[in-house]
Amino acid sequence: MRTLCEIRNLSVTYRGQTIPALNRIDLDIVTGERLAIIGESGSGKSTLARAVAGLLPVGAKLAGKMRWSSGQPPLPGRDLGFVFQDPSSSLNPVLTIGEQVAEGARRHLGLSWREAYGHALKMLERVRIPEPDKAMKAFPHQLSGGQRQRIAIAAALAGRPGILIADEATSALDMVVQAEIVSLLDELVREAGMTLIFITHDIALASGFADRVAIFKDGRLAEIGPTGHVLSSPKEPYTKTLIASHRDLTTPPLIREAAS
Amino acid sequence: MTLLTIENLSKRFSSGGREVAAVSDVSLTLEPGETLGLVGASGSGKSTLARILMRLLPADAGAIQFEGKDWLTLSGAELRRHRARMQMVFQDVLGAFNPRATVASVLDDPLRIHAIVPKAERPRAIAALLDRVGLPASYAERSIRDVSGGQRQRIAIARAIATKPSLIVLDEAVSALDVSIRGKILELLVELQEERGISYLFVSHDLAVLRAVSHRIAVMETGRLVETGPMRQVIENPQSPAAKALIGAVPRLVTEPTEGPSHDV
Numbered sequence: 001m002r003t004l005c006e007i008r009n010l011s012v013t014y015r016g017q018t019i020p021a022l023n024r025i026d027l028d029i030v031t032g033e034r035l036a037i038i039g040e041s042g043s044g045k046s047t048l049a050r051a052v053a054g055l056l057p058v059g060a061k062l063a064g065k066m067r068w069s070s071g072q073p074p075l076p077g078r079d080l081g082f083v084f085q086d087p088s089s090s091l092n093p094v095l096t097i098g099e100q101v102a103e104g105a106r107r108h109l110g111l112s113w114r115e116a117y118g119h120a121l122k123m124l125e126r127v128r129i130p131e132p133d134k135a136m137k138a139f140p141h142q143l144s145g146g147q148r149q150r151i152a153i154a155a156a157l158a159g160r161p162g163i164l165i166a167d168e169a170t171s172a173l174d175m176v177v178q179a180e181i182v183s184l185l186d187e188l189v190r191e192a193g194m195t196l197i198f199i200t201h202d203i204a205l206a207s208g209f210a211d212r213v214a215i216f217k218d219g220r221l222a223e224i225g226p227t228g229h230v231l232s233s234p235k236e237p238y239t240k241t242l243i244a245s246h247r248d249l250t251t252p253p254l255i256r257e258a259a260s
Numbered sequence: 261m262t263l264l265t266i267e268n269l270s271k272r273f274s275s276g277g278r279e280v281a282a283v284s285d286v287s288l289t290l291e292p293g294e295t296l297g298l299v300g301a302s303g304s305g306k307s308t309l310a311r312i313l314m315r316l317l318p319a320d321a322g323a324i325q326f327e328g329k330d331w332l333t334l335s336g337a338e339l340r341r342h343r344a345r346m347q348m349v350f351q352d353v354l355g356a357f358n359p360r361a362t363v364a365s366v367l368d369d370p371l372r373i374h375a376i377v378p379k380a381e382r383p384r385a386i387a388a389l390l391d392r393v394g395l396p397a398s399y400a401e402r403s404i405r406d407v408s409g410g411q412r413q414r415i416a417i418a419r420a421i422a423t424k425p426s427l428i429v430l431d432e433a434v435s436a437l438d439v440s441i442r443g444k445i446l447e448l449l450v451e452l453q454e455e456r457g458i459s460y461l462f463v464s465h466d467l468a469v470l471r472a473v474s475h476r477i478a479v480m481e482t483g484r485l486v487e488t489g490p491m492r493q494v495i496e497n498p499q500s501p502a503a504k505a506l507i508g509a510v511p512r513l514v515t516e517p518t519e520g521p522s523h524d525v
Contacts, residue, residue: 040438040439040440041409041438144302144303145302146302173302174301174302174465175301175465175466175467175506175509175510176301176465176505176506176508176509177301177302178509179508179509179511201438201439202439202511203439203513204511204512204513204514205511207511207512207513207514207515208511208512208514227514228515228516231513231514231515232515232516241440242439242440243513245439245440245442245443246439246513247439247442247443247468247469247471247472248468248510248511248512248513249467249468249471249495249507249510249512251468251471251472253471253472253473253491254446254447254450254472254473255295255450255453255472255473255474255475256454
């Protein structure tokens with residue numbers, strides 16, 4: 001087990017705010033693990049993702065340490081890919097799909113445009129876009145939300161980064177597409193031996209594939225541990241609440257059903 | 261008497277020279293005090309159906325009977341009068357309000373427009389509505405922006421019940437809320453239904469939510485209704501591929517270490 005990044009006493013305060021969005025976080029990210037960061041709105045989960053990726057807005061105050069095993073923070077695009085919640089705003093509406101996916105490969109893998117287009121086409125096949133050669137020439141608005149998120153994943157992975165951060169990458173999608181995208185992410189990350197940081201509000205979704213879960217509440221890390229341990233014997237009352245609020249197809253209904 | 265009957269409803273959109281059948285030949289009924297869960301993937305036509313029902317979009321073909329009226333032919337003053345009986349709660353809890361409004365003005369509007377309560381008695385009616393959805397009367401003076409997402413959805417529900425409707429259309433009404441708040445809002449909706457006999461058409465892509473509150477479930481796929489039945493029947497013994505896919509996609513809470521995703525894809 002090799003530590004990729006040691007986070008110590010990390011706090012983030014956004015400009016104009018007095019209350020920190022992240023408050024004294026201690027967390028180790030392990031190379032090759034699938035780590036789920038779970039929390040509700042205002043928990044600081046997205047702030048953590050942005051701090052790790054170096055994507056905090058100008059004016060955000062960062063205190064504490066992030067020690068990377070490589071000695072320096074990962075370069076976004078080359079060492080680290082980021083998939084955002086809303087693919088219609090993370091993709092450029094005036095560039096073709098091909099250009100957007102090839103761009104990362106050209107810049108970070110040192111390919112020519114022609115080679116980068118070839119690489120992009122392979123990436124579209126890997127994320128299972130139907131008719132990838134046609135999709136290369138399409139614009140984002142011509143694709144469905146699920147297809148757009150597949151493109152965003154292809155673009156994030158085009159530079160062969162070792163780390164992928166998915167920040168609520170499936171919550172704007174319907175459930176059937178969500179299940180497909182989670183399964184795709186899981187498969188791609190396994191194949192490439194990447195580290196996945198999966199940010200979500202949905203503890204059940206994470207429970208299906210994460211190695212470890214970290215539960216965030218109000219800017220603090222409430223609990224962290226192997227997924228099976230945390231879910232079967234949660235220590236913190238908040239984790240228990242989250243587990244108890246989960247609804248699936250075995251939860252008793254709230255309505256009184258007519259006798260049948 | 262059946263509250264709502266939708267017969268052979270169709271709606272097409274044309275996009276870039278292509279015709280898309282958003283809703284094709286859909287027929288449904290809803291009884292008083294009943295919740296019908298309308299489920300489908302993105303683009304299945306469920307929101308278009310809800311919008312036609314709310315008279316926010318015209319239908320191309322078909323008819324709707326609501327409280328014995330030929331709903332799609334009502335117009336002018338008669339339509340306005342009857343709109344009080346059918347209300348809607350939206351997914352986007354901030355977009356559904358005038359951002360400059362106060363909580364009191366949000367609730368005052370329907371009481372005034374539909375002449376439900378005379379002016380002098382409205383502050384008391386507003387306090388009663390807030391109390392009914394579990395908020396203190398002091399919230400009346402707050403700006404709609406200064407309350408949390410869950411509280412805002414309670415206010416949206418208070419606004420919907422203000423006109424004493426017989427039907428409320430809930431369009432992904434809990435999808436944007438945190439899970440710990442979601443359950444409480446669903447409980448509130450069920451309580452209001454038991455107390456007032458309101459019917460709900462609950463539109464969602466989340467079968468776990470619909471299962472909690474629906475008596476019957478209708479499944480849509482590419483504009484068509486592919487399956488309708490009692491809640492348990494549809495969830496325990498789905499017939500259509502669309503219903504099977506939606507059931508397989510509901511994340512299950514896995515408490516033991518596993519290999520790979522838990523859902524069937």
